[in-house]
Amino acid sequence: MKTKTRVAIQGIKASFHEEAAYKFFGRDIETVECNSFKQTCDVLDENKADFVVMAIENSIAGSLLPNYTLIREYNFAVVGEVYLPIQLHLLALPGVKFEDIKIATSHPIAIRQCVDFFEEFPQIQVIEGNDTAACAKKIKDNQLKDTVAIANALAAETYGLDIIERRIESNKKNFTRFLILRKDKTEVEKGINKASICFQVGHHVGALSQVLQIFAELNVNLTKIQSMPVLGRRNEYYFYVDIEWKSIENYDTAIRKVLKFTVNFNIMGEYVKNDKV
Known part of the structure; x- marks a missing residue:
């Protein structure tokens, strides 16, 4: 008998995280309720779940910065995304x-x-x-x-x-973006056209702009860039970047070139863009 896909969520049944999980996977799943985002990562790390659904940004509240750190530290693969309208x-x-x-x-x-x-x-x-x-x-x-x-x-x-x-929220165009995480980074979907990457750059003038220029020249579109300080290191930052492309060859070339100008470069995940709200 085929076992149901186990999806770890922050919160309990019927939370927005479960709604996002249903939107991505369909209703035939087993949700694993967790008290915190860290607990969802621990559950996935211990193979007590197959995926995590994790909120990463809200159109009003902004990015959930600690969640970027969790994804990087646990070295999980981002394998998808889902946008959910927040209707209250x-x-x-x-x-x-x-x-x-x-x-x-x-x-x-x-x-x-x-x-x-x-x-x-x-x-x-x-x-x-x-x-x-x-x-x-x-x-x-x-x-x-x-x-x-x-x-x-x-x-x-x-x-x-x-x-x-119904619909008592002040902003009717409010949505949250969730990332779908898996433990294993090896398997990549066909038709990928989006990636989430993370890197640091050197301290010289124009270090970040060199990286951004490479993406621009190869028609790789930056849809998001987020910086976070490196803990305990003054003036050092991680850059979390989402990129999209029409040509996989251009993306591959851009990544090869960018590697020369970055340190601690990490492809957090390559997946199919899914921005329908």
């Missing part, structure tokens, strides 16, 4: 009406993304929780009739709650 709803027990609500609870970032809505209803006390889905589960488990959770539609479906107000 008010979830309550069946039968609860809006006027019954005294408390709204969710993850602090989700709360911040709904400030405009709650300014209109100052009578609702907003309380921070540790996870959007966990707040929904608590309402179900404790039968809280005066409390709503700010969470996704998957949480409503999973925990048997009603959506009493």
Whole structure:
């Protein structure tokens, strides 16, 4: 019998990480719930999961910088990406009406993304929780009739709650990008057209621009560049770069040339671009 693909997620069932996992792999998976991003890496490292789905950037909150460090330190392969629109709803027990609500609870970032809505209803006390889905589960488990959770539609479906107000997020174009991680770096998909790489450059003038110029000359498009200080080393940085290309030959040539101008160069993963929201 074929065993289900095991996917480690940060958070519990019906969190945005599980929704992203469903979008990438389909519903026929086994999600492995973890309390932290580091725990998802440990689970993958110990072969207790086949993949990790890890948030890497949000269109409002920006990059999740510690996650870049985790991917590099565990030396996992980035094998895919998925973009998820962040749609936030008010979830309550069946039968609860809006006027019954005294408390709204969710993850602090989700709360911040709904400030405009709650300014209109100052009578609702907003309380921070540790996870959007966990707040929904608590309402179900404790039968809280005066409390709503700010969470996704998957949480409503999973925990048997009603959506009493839809799309309360302030920015309707908010999305999160997730990376799909695997332990083994050897196997590469056909049709790859995107890569995530990491490197350092020397201290001389124009060191980084030399690298960027090589990509430009070979029509390799930079879609993201992120710098992070090297721990304990003054004025030294890791650069995390996402690149896309139309010609695999141009990409191969660019990588060969870039190697001469970088140190600690690492191809974190080569995969198929998947930016549909």
